[in-house]
Structures are given as structure tokens and as C-alpha cells.
Amino acid sequence: MSRSITLGHYLPGNSVIHQMNPRIKVPVLIIILAMLFAFKSIPGLLAMLIAVLLLFLVARVPFLYLLKGLRPILYIALFALIIFLFFTKGGVVLLRLGPLTVESDGLEEGLFVIIRLVTLVLFSLLLTLTTTPLSLTHGLGYYLKPLSRIGLPAEEVVMIMAIALRFIPTLIEESQRLMRAQVSRGADFESGSIFSKAKNLTPLIVPLFVSAFRRADELALAMEARGYRLGAKRTRLHEDLIKLQDWLVLLIALLLLAAVIYINI
Amino acid sequence: MFIGTDKLTHTYMPGTPFASDALKSITFSLEQGSFTLLIGSSGSGKTTLIQHLNGLLKPTSGKVYFDGKSIGPDKSALLSVRRRIGLVFQMPEDQFFSETVFDEIAYAPRNLGLTENKVEENVIKAVERVGLGHKDLLDRHPFQLSAGQKRLVAFAAVLSIEPEVLILDEPAASLDPAGKRMLFDLLSRLNRTEKITVLVSTHHLDEIAALADNLVVLNEGRLKMAGEAKEILARRTELQDLGLALPQVTEIIDELAVRGLPVSTDIYSLSAACKEIIRLKRADQE
Numbered sequence: 001m002s003r004s005i006t007l008g009h010y011l012p013g014n015s016v017i018h019q020m021n022p023r024i025k026v027p028v029l030i031i032i033l034a035m036l037f038a039f040k041s042i043p044g045l046l047a048m049l050i051a052v053l054l055l056f057l058v059a060r061v062p063f064l065y066l067l068k069g070l071r072p073i074l075y076i077a078l079f080a081l082i083i084f085l086f087f088t089k090g091g092v093v094l095l096r097l098g099p100l101t102v103e104s105d106g107l108e109e110g111l112f113v114i115i116r117l118v119t120l121v122l123f124s125l126l127l128t129l130t131t132t133p134l135s136l137t138h139g140l141g142y143y144l145k146p147l148s149r150i151g152l153p154a155e156e157v158v159m160i161m162a163i164a165l166r167f168i169p170t171l172i173e174e175s176q177r178l179m180r181a182q183v184s185r186g187a188d189f190e191s192g193s194i195f196s197k198a199k200n201l202t203p204l205i206v207p208l209f210v211s212a213f214r215r216a217d218e219l220a221l222a223m224e225a226r227g228y229r230l231g232a233k234r235t236r237l238h239e240d241l242i243k244l245q246d247w248l249v250l251l252i253a254l255l256l257l258a259a260v261i262y263i264n265i
Numbered sequence: 266m267f268i269g270t271d272k273l274t275h276t277y278m279p280g281t282p283f284a285s286d287a288l289k290s291i292t293f294s295l296e297q298g299s300f301t302l303l304i305g306s307s308g309s310g311k312t313t314l315i316q317h318l319n320g321l322l323k324p325t326s327g328k329v330y331f332d333g334k335s336i337g338p339d340k341s342a343l344l345s346v347r348r349r350i351g352l353v354f355q356m357p358e359d360q361f362f363s364e365t366v367f368d369e370i371a372y373a374p375r376n377l378g379l380t381e382n383k384v385e386e387n388v389i390k391a392v393e394r395v396g397l398g399h400k401d402l403l404d405r406h407p408f409q410l411s412a413g414q415k416r417l418v419a420f421a422a423v424l425s426i427e428p429e430v431l432i433l434d435e436p437a438a439s440l441d442p443a444g445k446r447m448l449f450d451l452l453s454r455l456n457r458t459e460k461i462t463v464l465v466s467t468h469h470l471d472e473i474a475a476l477a478d479n480l481v482v483l484n485e486g487r488l489k490m491a492g493e494a495k496e497i498l499a500r501r502t503e504l505q506d507l508g509l510a511l512p513q514v515t516e517i518i519d520e521l522a523v524r525g526l527p528v529s530t531d532i533y534s535l536s537a538a539c540k541e542i543i544r545l546k547r548a549d550q551e
Contacts, residue, residue, distance in 0.1 A: 180321045181360045184352040186376030203372065206362035
């Protein structure tokens, strides 16, 4: 269980990428994703792939994390490749398997889609690996703010998201502790049919719910005790100033996107 | 060696930037029938060590022994270990999930596959052992009980498998003084009259120090001291350097000794302190 949370989980660090303002990081990511879809040929995408790998080096993320992050899309990528290989026709025939043929256009398109997918996932992973969930939420929440004019409680939504993210590790830890506690009382969560497995989870789920509700209660009281009120204007302890270099990164990303669209490669 | 570890090391989240060594090459052992305290400040690795003794965590390196055999990955062997070693977690009442106290206490024996008659017998015996012998209590919802009662029910839920060894992680945490007294009396009774081997982890020596035969001291994942309780409690400055407070009565008696009164210095419980002061008073009058 603890392994699955490492996927896209924040890795503490001190690199330039870690220090970038999340309010800039989010739109920059969107621009980069747009760029990925603007490229029309493999060389451009390869350049993007190399760029993201270099950025991972700059952020000092261990290579292992890239592989782990890519694992979930492995099957999608393989599936896409197979579809393109066999069903896109045109160009030179590369391989003949009875009635099926693999033609060069299919190979090209398959590779194109896979490189795009991998690069896309890697860029997104770079964001979540180098940004704490909390600052990511604030970065996203900043863009929700204008929506409060049309009645969406943006501040509250951000608070809910931040709390939810904050308590994911806590709940995972709690469930592991409970699992061990019940295992020491002879519980077996691994064997048996699906039905009995589900039934066996009661000793895990009930206490987890009880503690989640108690935590929620305590948190609500603690927040009120510290003056949290709905609709009140809040200021932040750490002001997230957007620095010159952040603006530069945004500008460069925009220029690159414009260039890619203009050159049309 | 009845229970013990050999060069036990445990690393949490190995191979990530979050990796941390919770235990570093711990070698210690417990005798059958002994009462041992595992002491150390928070984060010293007590809970991690305890969970290895029940096979809940696997050593990163090193071995864990129980009754002459190494606790390995073999599932049926693990089950028999868990049947003989009862482990009470920190805040054990957080594990409650049943609708009645009876079902809660019956959970472990039922998991072991005992017949329903035997389960009922064990439950009633366990409730009596912890001193909660009211029949109507068994039908109540566990969440309706008081904090002290909940803790006792949680103990009964482990005692119901009739373990030979009882391991408790901070059993007195967040109990009031009366609850603590009741708990320590229970532990002492289980150990002295029922010959159950007891291992208690705590960072608080008040009241319980006098019950222990042996002491094991952990600090930042390393074994610092292990041996007879009296011997280790006498090493006051070393204990204090590790951030461990002596029992309050001991500090008072020590202070009396510093002021020049002829008191004995190995006093670790309130009753022993009372006796010593009365003895002094009498000696004074004669």
C-alpha cells in the first residue's frame, strides 16, 4: 500500500524547479501540454522528451521515480502501439503476418502517439513530484478565485481540497496501523473468496470511519478556535510572491508555444 | 532465549529519500515469565521493535526469535506465534468495530477457529481476568463505555486468546491515575500469579518501574542499556541524558538523600516510599 502513494508523491528538494511559484507552474504546464499537441512530427516531440528528462536532472529526481510513474500507462501505450501498427496503412510495407501488414506510416504514428503520451505524463509527474500538494492546491485555487463572483465558494473549495490532500497520508498510515492491529488479533486480509475478503474488511473500515469522523470533528473545532470563518478574508503566512524568473519561464513557454504553432512542424 | 532479536535492523521506506533507520542492530532477549519494561523517548523505535516480535513487520536485516525458533515468513508458523504472543497496540480501543463488547472480545478467538462454546468460555474468562465481570456489559456497544472500561475491554480482546506472552505498547497512555493503577495491578497479577511473560513499552516510569524485573532502554533506534531493573535504574545520570525521567517518588527520595537523610536509594513506588519514610520516622523517634 505504501508503494502506491510514491506515484506522483511530492519529493522534497531545493532545486530551481521546486522553488518555482505554483501559480506559474500550473499555467506553464498547460502551455507545455498545448505545445505537445501542437507538434506534428516526431523530432519536435523528441526534443520535448529530452527537455523533460533534462528538467528531471535539474530537479534531482531519482530515475526510479520516472519508471514508477510511467508504469500505469505501460499497457495503454502498448495497446495504442499495436492498434496503430496494424490498422494505419500507408507507406512501405515493413512486415507481413498472414493477412496483417505493418506499414511504415503505422509505425510512425504509433511512435508519435507514444512519445507524446510519455512526455505528457513525465511533465505532469515533474509538477507533482516537485510541488507540495498544499502549494499545488493554492496554485490551482488562485485560478478558481474569479469564479467566486458567480457564486462558487473558491476559498472553501481550495480549503476542502487542501484538507483532503493533507489527510491522505494520515489515513493511509492509520489504515496500515489498524491492519497490523487486526492481523495481530488473527485477522486474515489476504486469503478467501472476494466475498469473504470484503466481509473481512469490516474490522478495518469501521474503525477507519470512526477515526476519520473524530478527526474531522476535532479539526473543525481547532479551525474555529483559531478564528476560521466561512467567507472571511484570509491572508497567508507565506506570501507566494511571483519572482522575475517565474515570469521569465512563463514568457519563454509562451514564446515557444507561439513558435511551434507558427513554424508548424 | 525465550523471545529475542539478533542484530535486528529495520528501515522504513528503503530506497527513497524518505528512508530512515528505525532500529539499528538490536540484540536483546527476554526470559520466560519475566516482566520487562522497554523504555525510550518518543521516536526511539519501541513500537517498531514490538511489532517485529509479533511478526507484523519484517526485519530489513537480522533475526527475531520466539521459543527457540526464528520468526520467519512462513504463514502458519506466524499464526501460531500470534496465538501465543498477545500484542496490545497503542490506544487499542481505536480498533473497535463490533456492535457488542462480546463480539469485540470474541474476534481474536474466532479468528483462531475455536468452537463457539470455547469462544464464549474464553470471553467470559477474559472479562473476569481484567475485572469487568458484569454480565450486562457484554451486550453493550463498545463505544458506550468509559475510557478506562474501553481500555480494559481492549485488553480482554487480546487475553481471550489466552496468550503466554503479553506485549503492550504504551498501555497507560491517556488513562487517569485510577485507571493506570488498575491497569498496573492487572499486569502485575497476570505476571506474578498467572506466570505470563510481560513486555511493556513506555516512556513514563511512574508506578510501573517497581513492577519490572528487567529494563531495556532504546534511544534513536539503538539499544542503550539492558539488564536488571534495579541495576539500570541506579544509572540515573545516563537515563536522564537519554531524556528519560525517573519516577517522581524516586526523585523525592533522592532529594532527601541529598539533604543528608539516611534513606535507601532504590525506591521506585509510592508504597515503598511510604514505608521508607515511616521507617525513618520510627528510627528517628527511638
